[in-house]
Amino acid sequence: MPITASKETLLCMSLAGRPGNFGVRFHNHLYAQLGLNFYYKAFSPTDLPAAIAGMRSLGIRGCGVSMPFKEACIALVDEMAACAAAIESINTIVNTEGHLKAYNTDYIAVAQLVDTHAIERTRFALRGSGGMAKAVAFALRDAGFTDGLIVARNEAAGRALARSAGFQWQAQLGAERPRLLVNVTPLGMIGAQADELAFDKAAIEAADTVFDVVASPARTPFIAHADACGKRLMTGDQVAAIQALEQFILYTGVTPTDEQYQAAATFARGEARPDL
Known part of the structure; x- marks a missing residue:
């Protein structure tokens, strides 16, 4: 009431x-x-x-x-x-x-989602290097992921996150085709970057699972393309x-x-x- x-x-x-x-x-x-x-x-x-x-x-x-x-x-x-x-x-x-x-509690939420979806501990690429990216990277590390790539244009922040979590850093994904893709940037969020893909279509099509932390909208261009390709999805909402x-x-x-x-x-x- x-x-x-x-x-x-x-x-x-x-x-x-x-x-x-x-x-x-x-x-x-x-x-x-x-x-x-x-x-x-x-x-x-x-x-x-x-x-x-x-x-x-x-x-x-x-x-x-x-x-x-x-x-x-x-x-x-x-x-x-x-x-x-x-x-x-x-x-x-x-x-x-x-x-x-x-x-x-972001860390707790990501850890629960990874466990619930029974994601294979495979190579992943995480795009982003801010506070939320830290929560996701450490949740993946603590869930048993050992082979990860932090993709961040901010070299200082990207290298620092990669080093602290025990992963690698690159400014761009390039020709890498990880089986798990994670977006922790505003790409696809309502606003100026709403139409942008967090990863290119070739990378999405080569992945098994995609995870977009953007919650508004829950169906970002990244999630929409992955869904159309039949990928396993985890969403920001x-x-x-x-x-x-x-x-x-x-x-x-x-x-x-x-x-x-x-x-x-x-x-x-x-x-x-x-x-x-």
Whole structure:
């Protein structure tokens, strides 16, 4: 049942360069289903340190962190959970009486998806080198992938990620034809790059499995072409839903039933525009 806002209402928020509606709809739908006196709002901060200081001083309970703030927030929190500290990237902050602890539920979501889809531990190429790319690369490494290629035009960031995760780096995919392709860039996302393929058609057609972390739209040009070729698919809206559930549990201490979770995810996808 819907909750009437009051002075006891606990606020949660998200910070993103390009805020979306997925988290807003997902969290608020679950609050209503479970009768929790919480409210969730998305923001695009112009002053990140001030936004995090505001979270602390105003008692905002939880904060989702999206591109491009996943690494910049690290210096602003008090404690890092192991999953965030290991990869030096955060996407979730929990405020407990002014103490800010950071987590990475993206890592958890990717690990769950890889396990659920029973992906063969084969050679992969991952395009991207930012905070979300870190979560994906480390989740793959920890799932048993040993033969990986980080494809990133930013040589410093690409080499650093490859080195820390134990993979290789190249600026371009070139003639490589890995059996698993992973996109962790804005290519294909709603906006200026919406029509761009994350990998060329020849590479997609040679792969067995494709994974696009872009959640809006879930059916990017990369996913659409792979689907037409009969490839196994993992999509960004799946990642968004799993990581949002983990955030919800951290913020509220409540674990929804699978039916409640699925209902919230379905509702959120009806107008989903989450960022990476």
